[in-house]
Amino acid sequence: MSILDWLILIGTLLAMILYGLYQSKGQQSSDSYIMAGRQMPWYTVLLGIMATQASAITFLSGPGQAYSDGMRFVQYYFGLPLAMIVIAAVFVPLFRKMNVYTAYEYLDQRFDQKTRLLTGILFLFSRGVSTGISVYAPAIILSSILDINIYLTNVLVGGLLIIYTYMGGAKAIAQTQKIQFSIILLSMAFAGYLIVNALPKDVNFQEALFLAGKSGKLNVITTNFDPRDKYNIWSGLIGGFFLALSYFGTDQSQVGRYISAKDTKESRLGLLLNGFVKIPMQFLILLLGALLFSFYSFQKAPITFNTKAETLAAQQASVAYQNLKVEYNLLTERNKELSANIVALKGTPNPVSLQKNLDELRQTQKQIEDNRADFQKIIKSNNIQAEANDTNYIFLHFVKNYMPMGMVGLLFAVVFLASWGSISAALNALASSSFLDFHKLVVKRGSFTPREELKWVRWHTLGWGVFSILVAMLATKMSASLIEVVNALGSVFYGVILGVFLVAFFIKRIKGTSVFIAALIGQVIIVVIYIYDLVGFLWLNLIGALLVIGIAFIIEEILRNKRIEKV
Amino acid sequence: MDHNMQEKNGERRYWSRWYVLLLVWLVLLIVFFYWFTQFYK
Numbered sequence: 001m002s003i004l005d006w007l008i009l010i011g012t013l014l015a016m017i018l019y020g021l022y023q024s025k026g027q028q029s030s031d032s033y034i035m036a037g038r039q040m041p042w043y044t045v046l047l048g049i050m051a052t053q054a055s056a057i058t059f060l061s062g063p064g065q066a067y068s069d070g071m072r073f074v075q076y077y078f079g080l081p082l083a084m085i086v087i088a089a090v091f092v093p094l095f096r097k098m099n100v101y102t103a104y105e106y107l108d109q110r111f112d113q114k115t116r117l118l119t120g121i122l123f124l125f126s127r128g129v130s131t132g133i134s135v136y137a138p139a140i141i142l143s144s145i146l147d148i149n150i151y152l153t154n155v156l157v158g159g160l161l162i163i164y165t166y167m168g169g170a171k172a173i174a175q176t177q178k179i180q181f182s183i184i185l186l187s188m189a190f191a192g193y194l195i196v197n198a199l200p201k202d203v204n205f206q207e208a209l210f211l212a213g214k215s216g217k218l219n220v221i222t223t224n225f226d227p228r229d230k231y232n233i234w235s236g237l238i239g240g241f242f243l244a245l246s247y248f249g250t251d252q253s254q255v256g257r258y259i260s261a262k263d264t265k266e267s268r269l270g271l272l273l274n275g276f277v278k279i280p281m282q283f284l285i286l287l288l289g290a291l292l293f294s295f296y297s298f299q300k301a302p303i304t305f306n307t308k309a310e311t312l313a314a315q316q317a318s319v320a321y322q323n324l325k326v327e328y329n330l331l332t333e334r335n336k337e338l339s340a341n342i343v344a345l346k347g348t349p350n351p352v353s354l355q356k357n358l359d360e361l362r363q364t365q366k367q368i369e370d371n372r373a374d375f376q377k378i379i380k381s382n383n384i385q386a387e388a389n390d391t392n393y394i395f396l397h398f399v400k401n402y403m404p405m406g407m408v409g410l411l412f413a414v415v416f417l418a419s420w421g422s423i424s425a426a427l428n429a430l431a432s433s434s435f436l437d438f439h440k441l442v443v444k445r446g447s448f449t450p451r452e453e454l455k456w457v458r459w460h461t462l463g464w465g466v467f468s469i470l471v472a473m474l475a476t477k478m479s480a481s482l483i484e485v486v487n488a489l490g491s492v493f494y495g496v497i498l499g500v501f502l503v504a505f506f507i508k509r510i511k512g513t514s515v516f517i518a519a520l521i522g523q524v525i526i527v528v529i530y531i532y533d534l535v536g537f538l539w540l541n542l543i544g545a546l547l548v549i550g551i552a553f554i555i556e557e558i559l560r561n562k563r564i565e566k567v
Numbered sequence: 568m569d570h571n572m573q574e575k576n577g578e579r580r581y582w583s584r585w586y587v588l589l590l591v592w593l594v595l596l597i598v599f600f601y602w603f604t605q606f607y608k
Contacts, residue, residue: 074600081593085586213607220600233597268582275589279596 001146001400005409012183012413013160016176016420020164023175029450030457033169034101034432036260044174045270048257049248050278051177051184051421056138056157057392059188059285059418064305064391066289067296070219072231074286076538077279079241083248084275088268090505091249096264103255103501104437110504111512113441118519119497120437123252124430126493128464131426132158132471138419139472140387142412144308145396154472161420162465165427166458170260173424180417187414188285190407191399195291198402200298200340207343208294214342214358215297215365217290220283230536239538246494246541250501253422253429292398297339300332301368303375305393309386313375317382324378328371335364423468431460491537492530495544496523502545503552510556518552 001009027033040048065073100106104123108116135158143153164172196205203211212218222232248254248271261267303325304310313321338361345354379388387393399411435457440448448456496519503515526544529535535543 078593078597081589085589089582089586209607218607219604221597221604268585272585272589276592279593283600 001408001412002405004405005412008406008409009413009416012410013416016180016417017160017163019179020161020168020172020176023172024164024168027167027169027171027454030435030453031450032171033454033457034256034428034436036170036174038260038262040174040261040266042261042266042269042273044178045258045261045266046273046277047178047181048174048425049254049270049274050281051181051418052253052257052425053247053278053422054181054184054418055134055422056415056419057134059184059414060138060141060392060395062282062285063289063292063395064393066217066286067293067394068391070217071283071286071290072219072222074220074279074283075222075231075233075236076240077244077282078233078236079238080244080278081275082237082241083244084271086245087249088271091501092258092264092267092271094505095255095259096267100259102252102433102436103250104252104433107500107504111515115500115512115516115519116437117441118516119250119500120433122493122497122523123250124434126489127251127253127426128430128467129471130490131423131430131464131468133475134419134423134426135468135472136475137392138415140476141392141396142415144306144386145393145400146412147308150476151473154469154476157416157419158423158465158469158472161424162427162462165424165465166461169457169461170256170428173428174257174260176424177421180421183410184414184418184421185281187407187410188288191403191411192284192288192291194403194407195288195295195398199291199295203294203298203343207346208291210346211294211297211339211342212290215293215361217293230538235536235538239536239542242498242541242545243491243494243538246498246545247490250494250497251429252433253426256429256432257425289394292394294339295398295402298336300329300336302397303328303372304379305390305397306387307397309379309384309388309390312384312386313378313382316384317378320378320382321375324371324374328368328375331364331368331371335361335368338364427461427464427468430464431457434464435460488530488537491540492526493523493544495526495541496548498541499545499548499552503549507549507552510552511559514556514559515548515552517555518548518550521551522547 031037062073095103095106098106098109100109102120104116104120107119135154139153139157140150142148142157143150146153148156164176196208199205199208209218223234224232225234226232258267258270261270302310310321338357341357342354342361345357348354376388378384379386396411396415399408403411435453439456439460440453499522500515500519503510503518522544525547526540529543530537530540
């Protein structure tokens with residue numbers, strides 16, 4: 001990376017910290033620190049919701065996912081607009097009517113304290129650990145590409161944002177997220193333009209799409225129903241609906257964003273507009289990956305986009321690597337020729353020749369995929385200390401090697417800003433919940449002055465910040481499969497939490513004890529289903545919620561009958 | 568009382584329009600994506 005790129009990267013990050021500190025002024029109580037004084041307009045809510053959901057991995061794995069698996073990942077978001085409607089219509093008015101600070105506080109008013117504590121614990125555990133992983137995930141990529149020590153990268157990704165998150169709480173987070181997300185969107189749009197611009201001179205946008213489509217990368221809708229398949233229209237609409245309902249409706253890092261709005265109208269507008277823009281945004285991010293696929297068809301894609309892995313493989317498994325590389329080079333050379341032939345033949349009255357080239361292209365692409373998979377096996381079987389799966393490296397590989405000076409620094413800054421946006425909201429949510437749902441409730445009920453409260457929530461913020469960095473440090477020692485397990489934690493707990501909230505909102509006859517026992521039993525069953533890998537993870541949310549509702553019904557009936565017997 | 572009820576109904580209608588609009592948007596997106604998938608297949 002050039003000096004100009006480093007200057008832009010460091011300058012953007014410093015400016016963001018200073019802006020966050022500027023927005024931190026005037027914090028007097030925990031109310032302004034947790035709720036931003038409940039003064040946020042709809043557009044701040046909208047950008048806050050989007051910036052909280054979109055972590056660095058969203059922008060890195062999106063293009064990578066489209067490159068390797070096609071664009072069908074976008075179906076994962078189909079349930080989101082439906083969830084936005086339910087949350088705007090049902091959740092928002094109730095949260096606002098009860099004037100709660102955390103979602104779990106509502107459960108105390110509707111059920112009892114033990115249910116509030118149980119859901120709070122499930123949230124703190126899953127969100128705490130996953131925040132650590134969202135520090136580690138971009139850190140390992142940046143560390144590999146920029147050749148910086150992973151421990152230092154963890155601190156840069158997870159540590160610097162603590163400065164303004166600690167000082168300014170929700171207000172500083174909302175204001176920085178607004179700027180961060182605007183920079184991210186503009187930079188990604190410009191990156192898209194540069195990708196199209198980087199295509200060979202005789203290949204235009206339409207032809208790049210044609211090639212990507214014929215290579216199976218523009219498969220946005222897949223209609224096959226397979227419960228183990230992650231992304232199809234059914235899992236997206238049904239599973240995605242329950243996932244979005246759990247995430248936006250019960251995860252404090254999102255609830256905290258929209259209940260800090262000025263009034264119900266602003267909260268609703270922020271949520272509904274998120275429903276309008278999220279899918280098109282995700283579609284465009286994935287389209288970048290499909291275009292990158294076409295770009296690399298003319299450029300000879302590397303055997304892995306994680307350059308560090310290739311360097312280490314060349315040193316540590318030199319014979320296997322060299323043999324594979326010879327075959328791979330021949331394949332990519334042929335792939336390049338075929339891609340050029342196909343673009344040249346498109347639109348000419350020679351369908352037989354075009355089809356012949358297309359058939360051979362697909363065959364070559366399949367062999368290239370097999371070669372890339374063999375390379376990953378070399379990495380794993382030789383215990384080489386580098387990520388074998390290179391999906392998340394694809395976009396940054398292009399940025400580093402083909403983007404103009406200045407833009408490289410800006411796009412690396414985007415990775416940091418995207419991380420900071422979601423991690424800062426998570427820290428604020430974790431601190432709010434651990435202070436209000438536990439510390440204040442259990443340790444010293446109601447006897448804090450506003451200043452003391454502010455001091456304590458800040459300590460909690462700092463504590464969770466350090467915790468997430470520690471998890472990220474531990475993750476550097478974990479195996480890839482263990483990290484996948486940790487990553488799926490959200491889905492393991494979300495369904496049960498959602499079930500508790502759905503009972504609270506819609507089934508008035510069920511009381512605290514029944515839902516509490518149902519949540520415990522439901523959680524055990526979900527863990528078993530997850531361990532035995534019985535269904536795709538998107539379905540766990542639906543199953544978890546249904547289990548809690550069903551079991552709570554049964555227990556409520558049993559308890560009622562017992563009460564009647566006693567009378 | 569009547570005035571309050573009218574206001575509530577008006578608000579309900581206002582938000583219902585938003586919800587319907589969002590549903591229509593989702594359907595249009597899915598139709599577009601389906602066409603896109605078939606067109607570039």
